[in-house]
Amino acid sequence: MSEPGVASGRAGGDDSPARSSSSPDRVVSALADADDRVVEGALRPKRLSEVIGQNRVREQLSLVLEGALRRGRAPDHVLLSGPPGLGKTTLAMIISAELGAPLRITSGPAIERAGDLAAILSTLSEGEVVFIDEIHRLARPAEEMLYLAMEDFRVDVVIGKGPGATAIPLDIAPFTLVGATTRAGLLPAALRDRFGFTAHLDFYEPEELGIIVRRSAGLLGVALPEDGADEIAGRSRGTPRIANRLLRRVRDFAEVRGDGVVTRDCARAALELYEVDESGLDRLDLAVLGALVRRFGGGPVGLSTLAVAVGEEAETVEVVAEPFLVRAGLMARTPRGRVATPAAWQHLGLPVPRQAAWAGRAGRVVEWAGQEDSGGDGEATLFG
Numbered sequence: 001m002s003e004p005g006v007a008s009g010r011a012g013g014d015d016s017p018a019r020s021s022s023s024p025d026r027v028v029s030a031l032a033d034a035d036d037r038v039v040e041g042a043l044r045p046k047r048l049s050e051v052i053g054q055n056r057v058r059e060q061l062s063l064v065l066e067g068a069l070r071r072g073r074a075p076d077h078v079l080l081s082g083p084p085g086l087g088k089t090t091l092a093m094i095i096s097a098e099l100g101a102p103l104r105i106t107s108g109p110a111i112e113r114a115g116d117l118a119a120i121l122s123t124l125s126e127g128e129v130v131f132i133d134e135i136h137r138l139a140r141p142a143e144e145m146l147y148l149a150m151e152d153f154r155v156d157v158v159i160g161k162g163p164g165a166t167a168i169p170l171d172i173a174p175f176t177l178v179g180a181t182t183r184a185g186l187l188p189a190a191l192r193d194r195f196g197f198t199a200h201l202d203f204y205e206p207e208e209l210g211i212i213v214r215r216s217a218g219l220l221g222v223a224l225p226e227d228g229a230d231e232i233a234g235r236s237r238g239t240p241r242i243a244n245r246l247l248r249r250v251r252d253f254a255e256v257r258g259d260g261v262v263t264r265d266c267a268r269a270a271l272e273l274y275e276v277d278e279s280g281l282d283r284l285d286l287a288v289l290g291a292l293v294r295r296f297g298g299g300p301v302g303l304s305t306l307a308v309a310v311g312e313e314a315e316t317v318e319v320v321a322e323p324f325l326v327r328a329g330l331m332a333r334t335p336r337g338r339v340a341t342p343a344a345w346q347h348l349g350l351p352v353p354r355q356a357a358w359a360g361r362a363g364r365v366v367e368w369a370g371q372e373d374s375g376g377d378g379e380a381t382l383f384g
C-alpha cells in the first residue's frame, strides 16, 4: 500500500477513488499518499478553534457540539461531504476531541459484511464517535444495519442461516456517527436523512491557504516569508492537503538549491519544476481540459467518454479533477455533458471559438463556477 509509485488510495480507504498508475507523480493530487499520511498527523488542527476557513461549517458544528455537551448527550450524527483534502478526516477527529469522546475509525470499503459493522457497534462505550470514511462505499447489508443503529441504537444480529435464521435485537450504546464522503450524491436518501447535521466542505480561498501553509511551516520549522506562502497558496487548487504537500516539495528545493528560505522566486522555480501551473492545475486537470477543448470541441461530452480520452477512471475525473475545474470556471456540467467555458480556451492559450460553434449545443448549465448542482432551476447560459 505504501509502495512508491503504486496507487495507495484504493486500499487505504482514505479518499480512495480509483486511481490509475499515472496518479502518484501528481504532486498536486488531492488524494493522500503514504508520505502525506505521516506528515498530516502532525499538521492537522486538533481543535475547532485551530481550524482555518470553512467558517460557516465551523460555526454550525460548534453549536451542534456545544448543545450536545450542555445536554450531556451524544450529538446528532454528522455527515461531511466534499472533495478530497479539504478537512473531512480532520473534522471527524476534532469532533471526538471536542466531545472528549473516544474515536473509532473505519471506512466503507473496510466493512465488507454486516458482521464487521456489528462487531464495531456492539462494543461501543456510551458517547463514542464512530467515523466511517468513504461511507458511500458501504455494502448494502451493512448500510441497512446502520439505519437501525443510527435511529434506535439497536442492531439485529442474525443467528443461523436460511429459513431457520432468527434476528436477535441487541441494544448498543448511544454513539455519534460521523460519515465522510467525496460523493454525497451517491448516498441513498434513507441514509442521508438519518444524519441530523450535514456539512459540505468547499474549496479554500488563497488567503486561507496562505494562513494554513504558514502554520504548517511553523510546525515543520520551514522558513517561509509571506510572499513564498502566497505563491504556494495560489497554486494549491483550493486544497489544504495540496498546500501542505507543495510546501514540502518547495522546502526540499530551497534546502538543496538555496539557503533553505522559501522565497517567492524559490517557490516559483520549484513549482515549475513539479509542473504545477499558476492556477494550481496539474497534469490530470490539464489533460481533462485539453481533451474537452481539443478532442471534443468544448463538448458537451459525457463523463465516461472524457475519462477514456484521458486514460483515467470516470470516478477519478469526477471526484479529483472536475470539482476544481468547475470551481475555477473552466468547465461546466450540463444535463447533456461536460462543456468547456471560454476561460478554458484562454487557459490553454487557444483562441476562443465563436459562441455559435458550441454554446448552442451546451444546453442549460446546471453547475457553474462553484455553484451547487441546483437540479436545473436558476437557468443560465454560458454567456449569461
Ligand SMILES: Nc1ncnc2c1ncn2[C@@H]1O[C@H](COP(=O)(O)OP(=O)(O)O)[C@@H](O)[C@H]1O
Residues within 6 Å of the ligand: 015, 039, 040, 041, 043, 044, 045, 050, 051, 052, 053, 054, 083, 084, 085, 086, 087, 088, 089, 090, 091, 212, 240, 241, 244
Ligand atoms: N481547515 C484546515 N486548517 C488547517 N489545515 C487543514 C484544514 N483542513 C485540512 N487541513 C490539512 O489538510 C490535510 C488533509 O485534510 P483531511 O482532513 O485529511 O482531508 P479529507 O479527509 O477531506 O481528505 C490535513 O492533514 C490538514 O493538515
Ligand SMILES: [Mg+2]
Residues within 6 Å of the ligand: 014, 015, 088, 089, 090, 133, 180
Ligand atoms: Mg480523509
